[in-house]
Each structure stands twice: as C-alpha cells, then as structure tokens.
Amino acid sequence: MLSRTAGCIYWMSRHMERAENIARVLDVSSQMALMPGGLAREQIMAPLDITGMREAFVASGVKATADEILLFFALNPNNPTSIYSCLRQARENGHVVRGKITAEMWETLNATWLEISGMTREKLKRMGFSRFLEWVKERSHLFRGATFGTLQRNDAFHFSRLGTFLERSDNTARILLVKAPAFSPSEERDTAAVDYYQWASLLRSLSAFETYRDIYRDSIVPVQVAEMLLLRDDLPRSLHACMNEITQTLESIQGNSGKEAKLLAAKVHARLHYAQIEEVIEEGLQKYLQDFISDTHEIGARIQRAYLESV
Amino acid sequence: MSAKARFYDEMFAAPGHIRPGYKAFSDWLHRRPEEELAQKRAEADWLFRRVGITFAVYGDKEGSERLIPFDTIPRIIPAAEWEMVSRGLKQRALALNLFLHDIYHEQHILNAGVIPAEQVLTNQDYQLAMQGLTLPNKVYSHIAGIDLVRDHAGEYFVLEDNLRTPSGVSYMLENRKMMMRLFPELFAAHAVAPVEHYPDLLLETLRDAAPAGVHDPVVVVLTPGRYNSAYFEHAFLAQQMGVELVEGPDLFVKDGFVSLRTTAGPQRVDVIYRRIDDAYLDPLAFNADSVLGVPGLLSVYRAGRVSITNAVGTGVADDKSIYPYVPDMIRFYLTEEPILNNVPTWQLRKPDECEHVLANLSELVVKEVHGSGGYGMLVGPAASKVEIAAYRERILANPSEFIAQPTLALSTCPTFVEAGIAPRHIDLRPFVLSGREVRMVPGGLTRVALKDGSLVVNSSQGGGTKDTWVLESALPASGGHA
Numbered sequence: 001m002l003s004r005t006a007g008c009i010y011w012m013s014r015h016m017e018r019a020e021n022i023a024r025v026l027d028v029s030s031q032m033a034l035m036p037g038g039l040a041r042e043q044i045m046a047p048l049d050i051t052g053m054r055e056a057f058v059a060s061g062v063k064a065t066a067d068e069i070l071l072f073f074a075l076n077p078n079n080p081t082s083i084y085s086c087l088r089q090a091r092e093n094g095h096v097v098r099g100k101i102t103a104e105m106w107e108t109l110n111a112t113w114l115e116i117s118g119m120t121r122e123k124l125k126r127m128g129f130s131r132f133l134e135w136v137k138e139r140s141h142l143f144r145g146a147t148f149g150t151l152q153r154n155d156a157f158h159f160s161r162l163g164t165f166l167e168r169s170d171n172t173a174r175i176l177l178v179k180a181p182a183f184s185p186s187e188e189r190d191t192a193a194v195d196y197y198q199w200a201s202l203l204r205s206l207s208a209f210e211t212y213r214d215i216y217r218d219s220i221v222p223v224q225v226a227e228m229l230l231l232r233d234d235l236p237r238s239l240h241a242c243m244n245e246i247t248q249t250l251e252s253i254q255g256n257s258g259k260e261a262k263l264l265a266a267k268v269h270a271r272l273h274y275a276q277i278e279e280v281i282e283e284g285l286q287k288y289l290q291d292f293i294s295d296t297h298e299i300g301a302r303i304q305r306a307y308l309e310s311v
Numbered sequence: 312m313s314a315k316a317r318f319y320d321e322m323f324a325a326p327g328h329i330r331p332g333y334k335a336f337s338d339w340l341h342r343r344p345e346e347e348l349a350q351k352r353a354e355a356d357w358l359f360r361r362v363g364i365t366f367a368v369y370g371d372k373e374g375s376e377r378l379i380p381f382d383t384i385p386r387i388i389p390a391a392e393w394e395m396v397s398r399g400l401k402q403r404a405l406a407l408n409l410f411l412h413d414i415y416h417e418q419h420i421l422n423a424g425v426i427p428a429e430q431v432l433t434n435q436d437y438q439l440a441m442q443g444l445t446l447p448n449k450v451y452s453h454i455a456g457i458d459l460v461r462d463h464a465g466e467y468f469v470l471e472d473n474l475r476t477p478s479g480v481s482y483m484l485e486n487r488k489m490m491m492r493l494f495p496e497l498f499a500a501h502a503v504a505p506v507e508h509y510p511d512l513l514l515e516t517l518r519d520a521a522p523a524g525v526h527d528p529v530v531v532v533l534t535p536g537r538y539n540s541a542y543f544e545h546a547f548l549a550q551q552m553g554v555e556l557v558e559g560p561d562l563f564v565k566d567g568f569v570s571l572r573t574t575a576g577p578q579r580v581d582v583i584y585r586r587i588d589d590a591y592l593d594p595l596a597f598n599a600d601s602v603l604g605v606p607g608l609l610s611v612y613r614a615g616r617v618s619i620t621n622a623v624g625t626g627v628a629d630d631k632s633i634y635p636y637v638p639d640m641i642r643f644y645l646t647e648e649p650i651l652n653n654v655p656t657w658q659l660r661k662p663d664e665c666e667h668v669l670a671n672l673s674e675l676v677v678k679e680v681h682g683s684g685g686y687g688m689l690v691g692p693a694a695s696k697v698e699i700a701a702y703r704e705r706i707l708a709n710p711s712e713f714i715a716q717p718t719l720a721l722s723t724c725p726t727f728v729e730a731g732i733a734p735r736h737i738d739l740r741p742f743v744l745s746g747r748e749v750r751m752v753p754g755g756l757t758r759v760a761l762k763d764g765s766l767v768v769n770s771s772q773g774g775g776t777k778d779t780w781v782l783e784s785a786l787p788a789s790g791g792h793a
Contacts, residue, residue, distance in 0.1 A: 003572040004561050096537065099550050155574060255575025307574040 001155040001254075005097050007308035009156050012093035012101075012109070013147070013163030019086035020140035021171035023133040025050055026073055028205040030129055032198065033066045043198075047073055050174045051081045070129055071121060083136055087116050090143075102150040105143065112139045161249045162303060169242035170296050172206060173289050176229055179222075180286040199225055206237045226285060227277035239292060243269040246299070253307070261302035268295045319465040319722040320734055321386060332387045332782055335500055340384070348383070351493045352727060355381055358489065380775035381486060382726045383493065386737060386757040390504075393753055393781040396459065396467055396741070399651030400751065402641060404455050404743040407472060407628050409644040411451035415441045415624065425643050426636045434633070435681070436626030438589065440596060444613055447523060448747055451622040452629075453516050454584075455743040456480075456755075459651070461722035468654045470719075470738065472637065474629040475621060476586050479776075480742050481544035483756040484509060484551075486778040502783035504753035510551035512744055512752065513584075517552075519746030520618045521581045528581035528618075530554045531571065533562070535587045535603045540771075545586050559587075564607030569617045582618045583608075589623050631680045631714045632658065654719060660711035668715040669706065672699050675715045676766075677706065690766060692718050721766055724777065726759055736760045738768050739779065753781035 025047045032043035044066045048054035053072075056079065062068045076082045091113035098106050124132055144164070151157045179202060199220045203209040208228065215232070216224050233240040247269045250262045280288050322333040329337050340348075359378055388396075413420050414431050415438075421428040431437060456477025458470040487506055491498055514530065521528035534545035536558050549556035561572055562580065570577035585592065591601040596609035611617045627633065635656045638649045657664040657675075668675060677689040689702040706713050723734035741755030757777040758768035768774040 001574045002555055002557065002561055003574055004558070006574045099546050099556065159574075253574060255573075257574065257576055309572070 001159075003308050005100055006155065006159045007304075008093040008097040009100065010159040010163040010303070010308065012090050012097070013160040014167045015086045015090035015093065016109075016140055016143050017164045017167040018081070018171070019083045019090065020137055021168065022047070022051070022073055022081060022083050022086065023136035023140075024205045025171075025175065026070055027130065027133045028201045030066065030070060030133075032201055044069055046178055050178055053079065053081055067125075071124070074124060074129075074132065075116075075119060075121065084116055084119075087113055087136075087139075097156075100156050102146065104146040104150045108139070108143045108146050112143070155253055158249050158253050159307075161245060165242045165245040165249070166296060166300050166303075168237060169239055169246070170293060172229060172237050172239055172242070173292050173296070175202065175205065176226070177286065177289040177293070180289055196220055208235055208237065211235055223277060223281060226281065230280065230288075231272060231275060231277060233273075240269075240272040243272055250303075258303065258306035261299055261306055264295060264299050264302060268292065268299070317463055318720050318734070318736070319461050319463055321722055321724040321737070323725075332389045336385070336387065336497070339497060339500065348727075352383055355383060355489050355493060358492075359485070379482060379770045380761060381489065382759055382761075382775050382777045383490070384725050384727060384732070385490065385778045385780045386724050386739070387780045387782060388754060390781060390783055393504075395650065397751060397753070399467070399649070400457055400741055400743050401749045402645065402647060402650055403457060403469065403472070403637065404452070404745055404749050406637065406641040406644050407455070407474060408449065408451050408745055410640045411622070411625060411628050412446075412449045413644075414627065416443065416445075420640065420643055423643070425639050426633070430632060430636075431627060434627045434630060436589070436624065436630060438624030438627075440609060440613065441622070441624040444615075446622055447520055447618060448745075450520065450745045452625045453520055453620040453622075453745050454513070455745070456740045457743060459739045459741070460654070460719055463720040465722065467651055468719075469637070469651050470654055471631065471634060472629040473740075474625040475588065477740070477742065478541040478544055478586075479740055479756040479758075479770075480509060480513075481547040482776050483742070483754070483779065484547075486756075486776055490778040501780065504781040504783055506752040506754060509742070509752045510548065512750055513548065514552040514554070516744040516746035516750070517582050517584050517620055520620050522615050522618055525581045529571075529579060530582040530584060531557045531562075531580055533557055533559070533583050533585040533587060535591070539586075541586065548584075559601075559603045559605050562605045562608070564605060564611055567611060567614060567616060569605065569608060569611050580617060582620060584620050589626065592619070592623065631656075631678055632660070632711075635714070654716050657715040659706060659713040659715065664715075665706070665710045668713075669703065672703060674718060676718050677702065677713055677715045680712050680714060686771070690718065693765075719766065721760075721768075724757075724759065726761070726775075726777075728761065728763075733763070735763075736766050736768065737777070754779035 029043050029046045032046075045054070045064065047069065048057050051073075057064070057069070057072055060072070060078075062072065072079055073082050075084045077084055077088075079085060091109045094101060094106055094109040127135075147157070147160055151160065179198070196219075199222065200209060203212050203220070203225065206229065212220070212225065212228060215228060218224065228235060228238065230239050232238050233244055235241055243265065247262070247265045250258060250265055322330060322337065324330050356378065359381060410420060418428070420426055421431060452474035454477060456473040456479065458473065459467050460470045461467055483506060517530045518528050521530075530552070531554055532545055532549040532552075534542060534556055536542065539545070546556055555561075555571065557571065562569055562583075563572065563577075564570075565577070569580045569583070571580050587603050590598045591603040593604050593606060593608040594601045595606045597604070608617070608619075609623070612619055612623065635653065635658060638653055641647060641649045657668050659665040659668055659677075668677065671691075672689070673691045673694070675689075675691045677691070679687045689699070691699065694702070721736040721738060724737045725732050726735040728735070737757050737759045739755050739757050741751055743749060743751050757779045758770070759775045759777055760766060760768045761773060761775050765773075770776070
C-alpha cells in the first residue's frame with residue numbers, strides 16, 4: 001500500500017478516536033463539576049491537564065468557566081485537540097483516500113463534518129452539552145461500525161486499527177495519570193464520598209463501570225480500578241487490550257518493515273501481560289503511566305518512519 | 312429559418328424530416344411525458360452530485376466544484392460515418408507520432424522543407440532532452456484527444472489535436488453509465504456500440520509502453536492532486552484500471568530507477584501515466600519550483616528505465632502553429648491523402664495572412680498559438696467593437712502568437728434548455744490510444760455549448776456534455792443466442 005494512503009487512513013482513524021475520547025473526558029468533567037465541594041473546580045480543569053492544553057487555554061485569555069472550557073474542547077478551531085479539529089482532520093484525511101475506504105465510511109465522515117461545521121455556540125448550548133457529547137460518541141461508533149462492517153481486511157483495515165488503538169491507549173493512560181497521585185501503597189480501603197464519585201465517573205468515562213461491578217463485585221477500590229484499566233485484557237479500553245490489538249495488527253501488515261515498532265510494542269505488551277498490579281503500584285503508578293505514554297508515542301513515531309514516510 | 316439552415320443539424324435533415332439514425336429515438340422522445348423527462352434530468356443531476364463527478368474551476372472566486380451539465384438527448388453517429396472518422400483518426404495519430412519521432416531524431420521532414428525548421432526547433436514545447444531518445448514502439452502520444460467539428464454540409468474537420476494530457480474520457484464513461492441507468496429501454500431499442508472497455512484498452516496501451524524487457528509492468532497514474540480541475544478523472548481512471556493514483560512525493564528516484572513509497576518498502580514503477588505538464592515533471596530538469604514532480608525522473612526516463620505517457624515533448628505537435636502542417640505530415644510519412652481535413656487556418660506570423668485576418672476580425676475566430684481550454688480566444692462575430700479593438704492590439708504586439716480560422720458553422724444537436732428542446736452547437740472529442748497498435752472506443756465525448764448561438768463548448772466556459780452513440784448498422788435479433 002502507498003505510504004501516503006496508509007498515513008491518511010491511520011490519521012483518519014486516530015482523529016476519529018480522539019474526538020470520541022475528548023467527548024468522554026468532557027462528559028466526566030462536566031458531570032463532576034456539578035458535584036458540591038471544592039473539587040468541582042479541579043474537575044473542570046481536568047481536560048486541560050489530560051490533553052496538555054492548559055497553557056494554550058490560559059494564553060487564549062478566556063475566563064476559565066466550565067462553559068468556556070467545554071466550548072474550547074468542543075468547537076474551537078484553534079485548539080488542535082478540539083472535537084471540531086479532530087473531526088475536520090478525520091474528514092480531510094478520509095477525503096484524500098476516498099477511493100481506498102468504503103462509501104459508507106466516507107459518507108459517515110462527511111456527514112459528521114458537515115454537521116459540526118454548521119454548529120455554533122448558541123446551537124450547541126440549545127442542544128445541551130451532554131447531548132452533543134453523546135452525538136460525538138455515536139458518530140465515532142458509527143464510523144467504527146462502518147469500518148468493521150464494510151472494509152476489506154487488508155492493510156487499509158490494519159492501518160485504521162493501528163490508529164484507533166494507539167490513540168485509545170494513549171487516552172486511557174492519560175485519564176489514569178491525572179488520578180495517579182491518589183494511589184499510594186498504603187492506601188486505606190475507606191473511600192470518601194467525593195472520591196467514590198470521582199472513581200465511578202472515571203470508570204463511566206471509559207464505559208467500564210458495569211464491567212468493574214461484574215468482575216470485582218465490590219465497592220470501588222482504586223487498586224482494583226488500576227488493575228482493570230491496565231492489566232485486564234478483556235476490557236476494550238484497557239492498556240493491555242489496546243496493546244494486544246497493536247501487536248497483532250503490526251504482525252498482520254504485509255512486508256518486512258516496522259521491526260523497530262514491533263519490538264517496542266512487544267516489550268510494552270509483555271510488561272502489561274506479565275505484570276502484577278501490586279508491583280506496578282509499588283514502583284509507582286505515575287512513573288509507570290508516564291513511561292507507557294512515552295513508549296506509545298515512540299511506537300507511533302516508529303510506525304511513522306517505517307510505513308508512512310518510508311523511503 | 313434561414314439562420315437555422317446555416318448549420319448542419321444532427322437530428323433534422325430539414326424541419327420535420329428526421330435523419331435515419333435518430334428515427335427510433337425521436338419516436339421514443341415524443342411518446343414520453345414531459346414531466347417524466349424532467350424528473351429523469353433531475354435524477355441525473357442528483358446522481359452526478361452524489362458520486363461527486365465535478366470539476367474545479369480555475370479563477371472562480373470560491374474555488375468551487377461545479378457539475379458539468381449533462382444533456383439527456385444523445386448525439387448519434389451512424390456506423391458508416393464512424394467507420395470513416397475512425398480511419399481518419401488512426402491515420403492522423405500515426406502521422407503525428409511519426410512526426411514526433413522524426414523531429415527528435417533525423418528530422419527528415421524539416422530537411423525536406425515540408426515544415427519550416429524554425430517553427431519546430433524554436434518552439435517552446437520542443438524538448439532538447441528528447442533528442443535521440445528512442446521510445447518503446449516509437450510512440451509519443453499514447454493518448455490523444457482529437458477534437459472534431461462538422462461544417463454546414465456535415466463534413467467532419469479536425470479542430471485541434473490534444474497530444475499532452477487530454478481529459479474528458481471519464482465523462483464519456485459516466486455519461487454512458489448514466490444513460491443506461493436512466494433509459495434502459497433505449498438501449499434495448501438501439502444497437503449502441505459499447506465504450507465501457509476503455510479502461511481496459513487504456514491499461515493495455517500503458518503496459519505496451521513499458522521499457523523493453525519488463526514483462527509485468529507496474530503502472531501508476533500521476534496526478535497534481537485533489538485541487539486539480541481533472542482530479543476526479545485521475546482518481547476514476549486509476550480505480551477503473553486497478554492501479555495506484557500517486558502524487559509526485561509518492562515517487563522517488565534511487566539507484567537509477569523510479570520507485571513508489573509503500574508500507575512494504577520501495578516498489579519499482581515502470582510506466583507513469585502522468586496528468587501533469589512537462590514543466591512540472593522533474594524539478595531538476597524543468598521548473599525548479601515544482602513540488603508536483605519527481606526529482607531525477609528525467610534521467611531515469613532518458614536511461615530507458617521508466618516510461619512516461621504521454622511522452623515528454625509532445626506539445627510541439629499539437630501547437631496551433633504546427634497544426635496547419637498535419638495534412639502535409641500525413642502525405643509525407645504515410646504517402647496517403649488525409650481522410651479528415653483541417654479547418655482552413657491563417658498563420659499570422661505570415662505578413663500577408665496577418666493582413667487578411669486584421670481586415671476581417673469581426674468574421675473570424677482568432678486563437679493563441681499556445682492557448683487551450685477556450686481561454687484567450689476571440690470569436691469575431693460574437694465580440695463587441697471594443698473587444699475586437701483590444702484584441703487587435705494584442706495581435707499587433709506579437710502576430711506570430713496567433714492563428715485565425717473562419718467562424719465555423721458547428722453542427723447542432725437538439726438539447727434540453729430552459730425553454731424546452733432547442734438546437735445547440737456541439738463538437739466531438741474521440742480518444743485515440745496508441746500502443747503496439749492504434750485503437751479507440753467508438754465515439755468519444757460530445758461537448759455542447761448550452762448558450763443559444765454560442766460556439767464555445769469548453770466546460771470551463773459553461774459547456775455541457777452528451778452521451779455519444781455510434782449505432783451498429785443492424786440491430787441483433789432480440790433475445791437470440793448464437
């Protein structure tokens with residue numbers, strides 16, 4: 001497959017996944033902002049920290065109200081991580097490779113873009129944030145469904161999957177990283193009410209609340225949350241599940257390029273596959289997640305070099 | 312009445328008297344309710360828009376994509392007529408390719424004094440880099456679009472040869488698909504010669520052009536990108552042939568070959584069907600600012616390790632200053648008389664012809680020698696005094712940049728317009744493919760000037776298109792198996 005084509009497909013899927021993840025992060029922070037207590041403020045700011053956009057937001061000079069932060073991530077064209085920017089990037093990349101994706105995929109991208117490009121602050125407020133965020137998630141589900149249901153299982157499919165799971169693993173790690181300081185080896189098992197809601201909303205943002213109940217049949221214990229989101233391989237948004245997909249997909253791509261990307265992906269995968277959560281906490285969750293984020297970033301860079309701009 | 316009779320009408324031999332080829336169609340047309348036809352036209356419009364068969368317009372403020380208007384009344388050519396036309400096209404394509412080979416090698420035709428040498432050698436499209444380079448099958452213009460018009464008596468004339476990167480064939484194919492979808496019953500009642508195999512013929516032609524010794528050549532279509540006016544066609548042809556559509560940066564030169572950047576590493580490319588101009592092909596050899604091309608491409612080409620179709624340097628043969636000599640080329644190389652004639656042409660570089668043209672500007676069509684696409688021409692009878700005066704100044708500044716032709720009485724064909732059905736002027740662009748042999752699909756792209764009385768059919772100037780039917784002489788027995 002042409003490198004440029006593979007690159008467009010990869011970034012098309014990454015941006016669509018990113019739009020969905022931003023919607024998930026915003027969903028949680030907007031709900032948490034409604035909670036009583038001093039933590040609401042911290043919650044509103046959380047999306048800025050997760051995406052690393054706090055400085056850019058402060059520089060924009062806009063007052064840091066809940067609405068303004070949400071709008072910054074929903075519609076701001078100057079924010080490269082906004083849902084608007086992600087959906088535009090997804091559509092532009094898809095446009096270039098229209099002949100290599102299916103009509104259903106293209107029409108989903110195009111219709112999504114047409115809708116958000118016609119969206120204004122007023123329209124969004126009338127629609128309501130939570131409905132808007134639901135809509136973003138639905139469009140992402142629809143696009144993924146169209147990809148699964150119609151795209152030939154060739155390298156186009158593989159690069160689409162790579163984009164999706166690299167983006168997703170990065171996002172799950174970042175969401176957890178913001179909570180990492182709350183973990184310590186001496187963690188007591190009594191969780192304050194506010195904490196409980198925070199953990200519950202974190203699980204909900206990753207569509208993992210019911211799964212947690214199903215697996216642990218227990219109240220929310222941070223160590224178990226960490227174990228599930230890092231090490232379980234049957235939860236679609238966990239780091240382990242994402243790395244399963246990434247290593248398998250890399251093996252499916254034709255040709256002998258990408259050995260460096262495969263090597264690092266296999267190492268990261270092994271660290272998740274054979275780890276015990278107690279060891280991870282012992283060594284420090286924060287460091288573990290930071291290493292994971294920089295490793296997946298490096299995997300992305302190696303994929304870029306090996307396949308997408310190869311000589 | 313007398314005004315209309317100045318033109319050859321494709322459907323009517325005289326008012327109320329229908330030509331044989333159109334008989335069945337005309338009967339059918341009159342049986343259809345007006346609303347149904349209008350609904351079919353709306354459906355065609357909607358389908359073209361949904362599929363995205365559009366072209367970008369240069370100089371348009373919004374840089375918008377426009378739909379080329381499609382007319383649902385076909386242009387019909389009887390088989391016997393096409394038989395003559397296609398022989399004429401083959402003859403012309405053969406002579407033009409022989410000419411191109413000759414001027415980049417021994418230059419017999421220049422030495423014999425048939426064409427003034429300076430006309431060829433100082434032409435801006437004559438490429439010194441092509442001298443002495445022998446191409447597979449000695450073919451230069453693998454894909455030629457030869458524009459034909461008919462005069463008041465119905466005789467076919469060649470208006471111009473397009474030997475560089477002629478476009479429009481995707482509309483020919485899409486128009487046929489659309490007509491078959493909208494009016495299947497018409498195809499049951501007419502033996503319309505098929506055109507759908509054009510992409511197969513094109514791929515064979517491109518494979519024929521591969522460097523000697525390459526048995527399973529890799530072919531790619533090279534496009535300037537999605538902002539080009541013909542991008543839809545580039546993507547369409549690549550997809551129909553099942554080959555990669557590439558942009559300049561997808562290709563690179565290494566170790567004496569051209570390769571494609573792929574996810575599995577470099578892949579050798581043997582034939583490049585380029586849809587970008589010579590000047591942008593290779594920044595090392597031509598326009599150094601070009602980001603559309605491939606650095607080093609020309610050196611690989613000259614070493615015979617990649618084929619470029621159409622070849623570099625074909626522009627010298629479709630230049631309007633060379634056009635007047637094509638009949639002489641046919642006589643010189645083939646020792647035959649031309650089957651298709653040229654439109655009489657005055658060359659303004661000749662003082663006596665220039666004088667004649669300047670005295671008759673209001674009756675003539677004047678064109679730039681290097682122009683194309685209907686830009687920068689003067690249509691005398693349609694121009695105002697001010698426009699003619701301004702154009703005269705341009706001619707006087709540099710007469711050799713212009714040619715002139717009589718205002719052609721282009722044939723007309725009934726066409727749907729706002730007021731109903733009315734005659735509109737048309738031309739025809741058949742696509743002639745030269746590989747190991749010269750081949751074409753029957754017909755071509757019929758372009759129609761939608762404005763009343765207009766003679767300019769170019770899509771960039773508001774022209775539309777029609778499906779073109781070459782009718783086989785006899786209808787096969789219905790439902791019969793051999």
